[in-house]
Amino acid sequence: MPVPEAVMPEAAVPEAVHRRRWVILGVLMFSLLIVVLDNSILNVAVKTVAAPAPIGLGATQSELEWAINAYTLVFAGLLFTSGLLGDRLGRKRTLLFGLVVFGAGSALAALSDGPAELIAHRALMGFGGAFVMPATLAILMNVFERDEQPKAIGIWAGSVGLGIAIGPVTGGLLLEHFWWGSIFLVNVPVVIIALVAMVLLVPDSRDPHPGRLDPPGVVLSIVGLVLLVYGIIRGGELADFTDPTSLLPLLAGLAVLAGFVVHEKRTAHPAIDMGHFRKPAFSGAIAAISLVFFALMGVTFMSAFYLQSVRGYSALQAGLLVLPLAVAQMLFAPRARLVVTRFGARAVCTAGMLLIAACLASFAFYDASTPVWVLALVLFVQGVGMAHVMPPVTVSVMQSLPRARAGSGSAISNTFRQVGGALGVAVLGSVLSTAYRGGIEDRLGAVPDGAARHAAGESIEGTLAAAERLGAPGRELIPAAYDAFLGAMHVTALVSTAIALAGAAVVAAFLPARRPHAARGGGPAPQAPHGDAREPVRR
Secondary structure (H helix, E strand, O other): OOOOOOEOOOOOOOHHHHHOHHHHHHHHHHHHHHHHHHHHHHHHHHHHHHOOOOOOOOOOHHHHHHHHHHHHHHHHHHHHHHHHHHHHHOHHHHHHHHHHHHHHHHHHHHOOOOHHHHHHHHHHHHHHHHOOHHHHHHHHHHHOOHHHHHHHHHHHHHHHHHHHHHHHHHHHHHHHHOOOOHHHHOHHHHHHHHHHHHHHHOOEOOOOOOOOOOHHHHHHHHHHHHHHHHHHHHHHHHOOOOOHHHHHHHHHHHHHHHHHHHHHHHOOOOOOOHHHHHOHHHHHHHHHHHHHHHHHHHHHHHHHHHHHHHOOOOHHHHHHHHHHHHHHHHHHHHHHHHHHHHHOHHHHHHHHHHHHHHHHHHHHHOOOOOOHHHHHHHHHHHHHHHHOOHHHHHHHHHHOOOHHHHHHHHHHHHHHHHHHHHHHHHHHHHHHHHHHHHHHHHHOOOOOOHHHHHHHOOOHHHHHHHHHHHOHHHOOHHHHHHHHHHHHHHHHHHHHHHHHHHHHHHHHHHOOOOOOHHHHOOOOOOOOEHHHOOOOOEO
8 A cells, every 4th residue: 555655643623513523423323323223123123024925025034134134245345435435525425425325225125025126225225324334433533633532432333232222122113013114214214314414514524635446346345245145045045055056156255255355465455455464453353343243143133033933022022122232232331441451352352252152052042931031131141241342352453553544444343343244144044044944844744835845944934924824734833843943043052152252262362461551542642644634624
């Protein structure tokens, strides 16, 4: 990458902007909340979307996974490019563009006639969301002085926990009273409010020396990830990862991603600077972020079926059960820095990962009559573990880079978090589907048609729908479906536990034991290179 030719101090924030900085932060949080809220709402609605029309769309388990992953993969693939466009064209402009696209995608998703349309419109929503998240953080950095930026970023990040908390409950309330499309349509008026507030209150800014775009890198990352995840999902559908329709996309995806790494190392303007990964603290923290969300998102996808299909809870009740996890994160995450100061990031993050692993392992012991208070307690403890992992590893990422490249560090951590979550849904969803098919296929003799039998064996919702169509002869399928799902869930829980334990090993090996004095606030703040100097914020 080009070496900056000069060093310049950061421009001061104009007084008029400084006076309304906290109001601007509220608008930015509101914009970010829309994106986070949408994903957590969809996790609660998967059972309803899987139901046959007119209640849902009759989506299969793999189609549900793609409805989640289509958004995440497009979002993660475009994150760096959207950040560069914001620097070049103006961050406020790109944020407004992202909100408009996200709102349009939400309206189209609500009116989808089938799973394929829903997946396409979710991808459009991911395209818009990719322009929202990096722009909000970039604007934040330009309206707060350096000494207030850590506090502002902490509050900004807290809006993610807020979205986790209110998303499932909001989704449950909407599904209790309206049709499934309401979980997407609700975004439209919220987007309109955010757009008005953004135009009236938020200033624009841009980098006077923006980096160049990396279209080949973006295309390679998206194509590689799509092929990889498609191969995994297809293997889960067929219960055979050696089938050519699964194996070939898997190998092609790995080859494209390898080409992406080679390209990023050679290009003068990479989407991801591969040099960062040579720093153990940086690469270890990035791996931990990916593994945490890999395990968490996969189990979240699975638990929605457990709570609603096996336990019989409504979408609202299932959403309320997620609240302890979010509440724990909001309570403990702001205080995690105190524990890290005393014991060091390595010890705290390792303990947090082990706590998460223990909670994921508990899913292997759940049955159809596990007390609700046990579920709530485990989710609360899991939230405590998350709260003592994510803030320290994020700090490790940011402190591994110069302050002038803080935006790059944030983009990388967010991308790997999104990709880790997408792969978690795909891999653990495939494990769940494969294990479920193995446990139920010998009990599907009452289902006459071959295609119908295949669909009935793909997921618990498919089996229950087949049982309902069969009437009295299909009643014996219901307890068999419950037993097969619980067995598949236990296998998936053990796999996710192993992934969390791998994360614990990574942080124990690579994160620093103690934060250096300068990281705790000692020493003068480094000045920004000329290439990262901020242009004064335009009012």
